[in-house]
Amino acid sequence: MAFKFVFNDYGAPERRVSHILAKDGEAFTVGEAVKLENGRWTKATDGGPVAGFANQTIPAGTNQTLEVILAREGDYFDAPYTGTPDPGFVVGVDTADVSADGLSVDAANIDGGPFAVIEINTSKQTCRVKVKNRQLS
Secondary structure, rough: OOOOOEEEEEOOOEEEEEOOOOOOOOOEEOEEEEEEOEEEEEEEEOOEEEEEEEEEOOOOOOOOOOOOOOOOOEEEEEEEOOOOOOOOOOOOOOEEOOOOOOOEEOOOOOOOOEEEEEEEEEOOOOEEEEEEOOOOO
């Protein structure tokens, strides 16, 4: 499981972009958090912004386009969370970070991350988030 679009506050459908190239030599997985760097998609890193989430799986290659679901105002995403949750990893925290694999929220790191946590399901180890630090906002 990875990040998955759930709904938008304003009823807007997900917005996909498919004309931007992926960083050469980097593989991507559906639902992986990404950002733009030097005009290409690359994996989002801890403490940084998120532009969206990969909508396809591609192997590492050269000059490949990557379809991405943009993170926009009002969008909600469901995702697993990993790591031993920090005591501050609660509903309402607005600085939860992306995990090292880019496929989940790092519940152990709530300092300077891009996600505001709206719901937490401890039995399934999932959460619903909004991307607060959006690169393309």
